[in-house]
Each structure stands twice: as C-alpha cells, then as structure tokens.
Amino acid sequence: MDALTASMALLRLEGIGPARYWQLIEHFACPVRALQQFPxxxxxxxxxxxxxxxxxFARLEAQSALLGWVEExxxxxxxxxxxxxxxxxxxxxxxxxxxxxxxxxxYLRGRRESLSLPQVAIVGARRATVAGLDNARSFAAxxxxxxxxxxxxxxLGVDAAAHQGALQEEGATIAVLGSGVDRLYPRRNQALAGQIVDRGGAIISELPLGSGAEAKNFPRRNRIISGxxxxxxxVEAALRSGSLITARLALEQNREVFAIPGSIHNPMAKGCHHLIREGATLVETSGDVALQLGGLLAEPTADITEQEVPLNQHQQFLLNMLAxxxxxxxxxxxDTGESSGELIALLMxxxxxxLLEQLPGGYQLTSRGAAYCTQTA
Incomplete structure (x- = not known):
C-alpha cells in the first residue's frame, strides 16, 4: 500500500478532515502507519x-470495503x-x-502545470453590480x-467574470470548487468550466468525486483559493460575505490582500472598505496589484472596445456629474435642470x-462610462 492509497482511505473515514489527518501524520510520520495503527x-x-x-479494514486490509472504495x-x-x-x-x-x-x-481536471504558475485570486459578490463585473473582468484580463x-x-458574479477576463487574454485560470470536480456548481457555469480546461487552466477540489456543493465545503474551498x-x-462584497472569509484566510496565510474601493452608497463596497480599514491595500488599477506582487505589466489602456458615438452636451454633463x-x-x-421625463429617458x-447602471436609489458609472469620461475630459 502506498502513501496516496493510505491517505485516501484515511480521508474516507467520516470525521477525518485535513486537521485530524495532519495530526495523525505528525504522530506516525506516514499515512500507511497512521492507517494501520490508528489510535x-x-x-x-x-x-x-x-x-x-x-x-x-484492520481484519481484511486489501479485501476491506475501505480499500475497495479507494480502488474504485x-x-x-x-x-x-x-x-x-x-x-x-x-x-x-x-x-x-x-x-x-x-x-x-x-482532484484535478485540466493542465496540472497551471497550478505552478504565479497566481492572483480575484473574488467578490455573486450579485455584483455591472461596474463590479466590469472591474473583475478588466483586472483579470x-x-x-x-x-x-x-x-x-x-x-456566479465576480468569480465567473474573473475567469472570463483571464480567458479573454488567453491566460490560464484556475477554478477551485466546493464540490467534486465531476459535480460542477453552479450548473450555469458548466460551459465556462469547459473553457477553463480546454484553454490550459484547471478545475480542482480536495473533495472526492461525487461530492455535492454543501455549505460546509466552501470555507475549505476558500482556504485553497487564497493558499x-x-x-x-x-472586487465587491457585502459586510457578510464568503469573499471576506477568503480575504481573512489570505491574511492568516501571510498573503497580500487588495481591495477596490467604491461609493459609500453602494452596499457592495462595504466589504472592501472594511478590509481597507483592516489593512488591505487599496488599489485603483491592475498595475497596483502587479507592482506589489512583482509582475511586469504594460501601462493599462482604457478598455473601450466598441466604436464610441459622440455624446451630446447633456450626456457628457451627466457623465461628469456621476464621476x-x-x-x-x-x-x-x-443639477441638470432637466424635467423628470427627459432625464429618465436620457438615463435609460x-x-x-x-455607460452607467442603476443602483437602489440612484445611478453610477460603469467602467466603460468612467473610461469614456476620462478619455473625453
């Protein structure tokens, strides 16, 4: 019996997670002895x-159901x-x-070597704003x-946008699951998962095949993302968010933590502001992240890929106010002097x-609107 087989058998025992596994290894020095001489x-x-x-297993060893499961x-x-x-x-x-x-x-599907690349984790809200999704994609790209x-x-949300941004630049991206790698969650991202694997990235999990996406699995998933x-x-997060757990785990693991600030009126910015107050680095561009992590990044350019239609004076004035x-x-x-009907039509x-998006109680610029505003200022 080799170390991998013994480790799989140990972890198959209900109640033996990574913490108890490593306690056994510290005591017995190897998983084979730990399994055979289980205290x-x-x-x-x-x-x-x-x-x-x-x-x-102690009676039958190789003929036991435990080792039979490992073989299967x-x-x-x-x-x-x-x-x-x-x-x-x-x-x-x-x-x-x-x-x-x-x-x-x-457990890994995809290119094994991608796990050895220098990695940046991008996390955030599932119900992100349009601006948050834009930021996730552009920073990742x-x-x-x-x-x-x-x-x-x-x-869904920021995670998917970050994967898409990396794929847009033909970069490698790694998805860490809180389920088995054969039980993709959420199902809506199955096509995205296929693209990740096909384009040189990887999908990984520490959970056995067939494991479902249970709530208890996600903190374990998050420590792998940061690790x-x-x-x-x-990118964006409410004050009570799984993404904040990932960020706190990163701090515990002595990793760098970055946060993109937002409006004080945007509830999805409150998690970022909380982290910044706790010592996370405030960043405004991907270059801020790359510089601190030692990457080489060309001067970022405004991400405006569509042909721009010249704005009239009223539209430009609105952009400048929302900046x-x-x-x-x-x-x-x-501030504009427009009637409500005319203003709503213009905003729509x-x-x-x-160029902008609606929030509860107001409007804000998207990243395209902000870049256009900067470009035409």
Whole structure:
C-alpha cells in the first residue's frame, strides 16, 4: 500500500478532515502507519460508521470495503480524466503546501502545470453590480496579460467574470470548487468550466468525486483559493460575505490582500472598505496589484472596445456629474435642470449604451462610462 492509497482511505473515514489527518501524520510520520495503527482514543471519537469501516479494514486490509472504495475511486478518476495530486508530489503547488494543514490530496481536471504558475485570486459578490463585473473582468484580463494565472471559485458574479477576463487574454485560470470536480456548481457555469480546461487552466477540489456543493465545503474551498495565490483581490462584497472569509484566510496565510474601493452608497463596497480599514491595500488599477506582487505589466489602456458615438452636451454633463460617485434622480434633476421625463429617458439611453447602471436609489458609472469620461475630459 502506498502513501496516496493510505491517505485516501484515511480521508474516507467520516470525521477525518485535513486537521485530524495532519495530526495523525505528525504522530506516525506516514499515512500507511497512521492507517494501520490508528489510535483507539481517536477512533472512539469518530462516528459509528467510520469505526466499523476501520475495524473491517484492520481484519481484511486489501479485501476491506475501505480499500475497495479507494480502488474504485482510482478507476473513476482514470475513466473521467481526473488526476490525483498528492501533497508529497514534486509538482504539488509550493505556496499551497506552506499553509497550515493543506489539502492532502487534490482532484484535478485540466493542465496540472497551471497550478505552478504565479497566481492572483480575484473574488467578490455573486450579485455584483455591472461596474463590479466590469472591474473583475478588466483586472483579470490585465493581470493575465502580465503573466499571472487567475484563481477563483467558479461562482456566479465576480468569480465567473474573473475567469472570463483571464480567458479573454488567453491566460490560464484556475477554478477551485466546493464540490467534486465531476459535480460542477453552479450548473450555469458548466460551459465556462469547459473553457477553463480546454484553454490550459484547471478545475480542482480536495473533495472526492461525487461530492455535492454543501455549505460546509466552501470555507475549505476558500482556504485553497487564497493558499494557491500570491495575493487576493476583493472586487465587491457585502459586510457578510464568503469573499471576506477568503480575504481573512489570505491574511492568516501571510498573503497580500487588495481591495477596490467604491461609493459609500453602494452596499457592495462595504466589504472592501472594511478590509481597507483592516489593512488591505487599496488599489485603483491592475498595475497596483502587479507592482506589489512583482509582475511586469504594460501601462493599462482604457478598455473601450466598441466604436464610441459622440455624446451630446447633456450626456457628457451627466457623465461628469456621476464621476464623483452615485447620484439619485432628485440630485441629477436639480443639477441638470432637466424635467423628470427627459432625464429618465436620457438615463435609460445611457444605460443601454453601457455607460452607467442603476443602483437602489440612484445611478453610477460603469467602467466603460468612467473610461469614456476620462478619455473625453
């Protein structure tokens, strides 16, 4: 029996997560001995099913259901093109190995070598604003162009936008799941997951095949996202957000933490502002991130890819007013002198052109609107 087989068997026992696994390794020095000489004091703390599994293994060893499951899991991985990466393998990610009690085993679909690239994690709200999604895509694209792999969690919102931004520049991107790599979550991102693998990235998880996306899995997923990365960039997040957990784990792992500031009226900016107050680096451009992490980044250019239609005086005036932050209808009507009907029609037209977006109680510029405003100022 090799170390990988013994580790898979240990982790199959209910109640043995990474923390207890590493306690056993510290005591026995190797997983084979830990499995064969499992301490009775710990065994009695495990659920009844795990106790029965181990006692059957102690009697039957190779013929036990526990090792039978390991053999079947190897076969399932081979059949579905999933690779197993053991923590003692030479190509196990070096930064991830440094964190406290790293995942003993990673399941991987895609290019194994992508995990050795310098990585920046980009995380944020699932219900991000249009400006937040724009920022996630543009920061990811520019950092990918600078040579970083972009790591995130394949969730809706900021995560998906970050993966898309990296793919847009033909960069590598890594998705870390809170489910098995054969149980993609959310289903809406299945096509995106396929693109990640096809274009030289990877999808990874520490969970066995068939594992569902349960709430308890996501903090474990988040520690891998931050552990793989040189730094974590928070794009948008409410005060109670899983993305803040990722950022705090990054601080505990001695990683750099960056946050993009936003309007004081935007609830999705409050998590970023909270982190900045706690010591995260405030960033305005991808160059701020790349410079601190040692990457080489060309001077960023405004991300305006569509042919711009010249704005009239009223539209330009609105852009300039919103450049200072979100404004409500009453403020805009007072400052422009427009009637409510004319103003709403103008705002709708500019929203359709992607220059601004509506928030609860007001409007703010999108990144395209901000770049256009800068360009024409």
């Amino acid at each position: 009775q004091t710990l065994l009695l703390k495990l659920p009844d099913r795990a106790q029965s599994q181990w006692r059957e 899991e190897h076969a399932r991985c081979a059949e579905s093109g999933v690779q197993l990466l053991y923590c003692s393998d030479t190509d196990y990610p070096a930064l991830l190995k440094e964190i406290s009690r790293p995942p003993p085993i990673l 520019e950092l990918a162009r600078a040579g970083f792999a972009i790591t995130s969690g394949l969730a 793989l990365s040189m730094g974590v960039l928070l 200072g932050g979100p404004r409500n209808i009453e403020q805009l009507a007072r 037209q500019m929203e359709l052109e992607g």
